[in-house]
Amino acid sequence: MNHAxxxxxxGQIETYFDRxxxxxxxxxxxxxxxGRIRTTVRQGRDQMRHTLLSWLPQDMRGMRxxxxxxxxxxxxxxxxxxxxxxxxxxLSPTLVNLARERHAQELLADASLSAxxxxxxxxxxxxxxxxxxxxxxxxxxxxxIHYDTQDIANAFESLSKRTKHxxxxxxxxxxxxxATMHAMGRLFPRTDRSPQLSxxxxxxxxxxxxxxxxxxxxxxxxxxxxxxGFYTSQAWEWVRQ
Numbered sequence: 571m572n573h574a575x576x577x578x579x580x581g582q583i584e585t586y587f588d589r590x591x592x593x594x595x596x597x598x599x600x601x602x603x604x605g606r607i608r609t610t611v612r613q614g615r616d617q618m619r620h621t622l623l624s625w626l627p628q629d630m631r632g633m634r635x636x637x638x639x640x641x642x643x644x645x646x647x648x649x650x651x652x653x654x655x656x657x658x659x660x661l662s663p664t665l666v667n668l669a670r671e672r673h674a675q676e677l678l679a680d681a682s683l684s685a686x687x688x689x690x691x692x693x694x695x696x697x698x699x700x701x702x703x704x705x706x707x708x709x710x711x712x713x714x715i716h717y718d719t720q721d722i723a724n725a726f727e728s729l730s731k732r733t734k735h736x737x738x739x740x741x742x743x744x745x746x747x748x749a750t751m752h753a754m755g756r757l758f759p760r761t762d763r764s765p766q767l768s769x770x771x772x773x774x775x776x777x778x779x780x781x782x783x784x785x786x787x788x789x790x791x792x793x794x795x796x797x798x799g800f801y802t803s804q805a806w807e808w809v810r811q
């Protein structure tokens with residue numbers, strides 16, 4: 571693994587989400603009014619989250635889930651309601667603290683949630699750290715879209731060694747339309763720009779991942795692309811057979 575490449579990119583992402591755009595993401599992930607462009611992003615992210623959740627078991631009691639790149643915790647909340655023990659981790663301490671606050675508010679509003687057997691542990695840090703232990707399922711929703719093909723495959727290989735059943739992740743699919751929209755995104759004020767996306771070709775990513783994990787029983791399964799205005803992301807499910 572080109573660890574230096576991953577670490578350098580990770581640092582850029584942490585700086586953006588923790589220092590530059592934390593407030594913008596707090597608003598985007600709430601019910602507060604936003605502009606037309608951010609509305610499409612919000613809708614796209616909602617669709618993606620619902621897609622990934624639909625690929626997880628409805629009954630997750632006794633299961634451990636890694637929500638890698640948890641942001642403000644929406645997916646972790648839903649998984650907990652199914653009885654999962656969720657480790658919700660993100661590079662941004664600011665977003666993790668916000669997720670923790672929102673979770674506490676939801677528990678206060680609905681005391682029955684804690685009786686379902688699920689729980690969430692929030693943590694700021696690196697999603698690939700081995701000390702996080704083993705998981706039944708892993709979800710990486712839009713947490714790998716800023717990395718190149720090799721780094722995505724390396725991250726997948728690292729997570730696969732500690733995952734029993736499935737890894738669900740998203741990537742930025744290579745297309746002329748996405749390239750054009752990304753170029754248009756540079757028109758935003760500098761403080762609103764996210765780190766540059768790394769569009770990847772599905773066929774190339776498939777080769778890289780399969781080369782790394784096929785011998786351990788991992789196979790590709792469902793795939794779904796979500797396109798909503800300025801949001802385009804492709805979900806891919808890999809399962810261990």
